[in-house]
Amino acid sequence: MAPLAAVLGTTHHxxxxxxxxxxxxxxPPFADEWQRKVEAYRETLTAAQPDILVMVGADHFHQFFLDNYPTFLIGKAPRYDATFYNEQREFGIPTYVLDGHEDLSGYLLQGLMDRGxxxxxxxxxxxxxSIICPIITTRPEADLPVVPIYTNIFAPPLxxxxxxWDLGRAIREVIDEYPSDKRIAAIGSGHLSLELGGPRQFGEHGPDPEFDANAIEWLANGDIEAILDNVTLETLAGHGNATHGFMDLILMMGIAGPEKAAYVDNFDLYHTMEAYFTxxxxxxPA
Known part of the structure; x- marks a missing residue:
């Protein structure tokens, strides 16, 4: 059965x-510290020596829209182009071609269908x-095949x-059953409190620092009971109009299980809290 070498939950600024x-x-004056934290986080993946990356993210209305946005989607292609023009224009993100892993994609698709x-x-x-930024931060060589999974965190109904959480647990079951000796790492990106285009955008910190502190503690401790007791679609909207991306971090903790994270870090980047979990x-790994 395939060893699950590491699970990473990260933001994707x-x-x-x-x-x-x-x-x-x-x-920028904050760039040195931000880069230092990202490079330290990268080592948590490097140490795991993965062969395949299962990448969880969400499409930012680049190819799916309010009229037809899949709840959950998996890529089954031999390779994947990235990135989109507006991401190149606004943020200087380079283009990539990532190799896919069609066999694992198909196995995950069937296994997850079988689990409802x-x-x-x-x-x-x-x-x-949402996937390329974690590649840049955790595997800048972009030299491993990927299985991309997209979730709907944007287009109601969510x-x-x-x-x-249940999807994360199901992904873990399927990976554990995958008949291979390849080392698999799962990397997923979301965010903590976040406001996009609203009145709380670009403040001195994220729109809800109290939620950010709680969310980091819940994820660090693997405390799914506290998350499900406190986090609903309605409360997420109250923390910031784009805070539903936190659900992708719940998914990643679901893959890992209700366990304490081995590595936790964060960086308060004025308008948002960056966070890193492994x-x-x-x-x-030794």
């Missing part, structure tokens, strides 16, 4: 690449920054937080 590669007067998750699939998916389900 599209400005990181531009900030970390800037020099001279163009380099009616997935869509795509043979021509294009990847946006799945519940409990559904994201679990080693089969024990920390």
């Amino acid at each position: 599209p400005f990181y690449y531009k900030a970390s590669t800037a020099t001279g007067d163009d380099r 998750f009616d997935f869509s699939f795509s043979n021509e998916l294009k990847i946006d920054h 799945p519940s937080p409990k559904r994201f 679990w080693y389900p089969n024990g920390a």
Whole structure:
């Protein structure tokens, strides 16, 4: 059975690449510390020595829209293009071509369907920054095959937080049953409190620092009971109009299980709280 080498839950700020590669007067004052934290986090994946990456993210209305947004989707392509023009223009994110892993994609699709998750699939998916930013921060070589999974955190009606947790648990079951000796790592990105285009955008900190502190503690401790007691679609909206991305971090904790994270870090980046979590389900690497 395939070893699950690591599970990473992270934020996906599209400005990181531009900030970390800037020099001279163009380099933001926070870039050095942000880069140091990201490079330390990257080592948690490198140490796991993965062969395949299962990547969880969400499409930012680049190819799915309010009239036809899949609840859950898996890519089944031999390769994936990234990124979109507006991401290149605004944030300087470079283009990529990522290799896919069609066998694991098909195995996950069937296994998740068997467990009651009616997935869509795509043979021509294009990847946006919800997956490319974690590639840049955790595996900048972009040298491993990926299985992209997209979730709906944007277009109502949304799945519940409990559904994201259950999906994470199901993904873990299927990976554990996958007949291979390849080392699999799961990397998923979401965010904590976040406001996009609303009155609380670009403040001195995220729109709800109290929620951010609680969310980091819940994830760090694997406390799914506290999450499900406190997090609903309605409360997430109250923390910021884009805070539903937190559900992808719940999903990642679902893959890891209700366990304490082996690595936890965060960075208060004025308008948002960046956060980084790593679990080693089969024990920390030597």
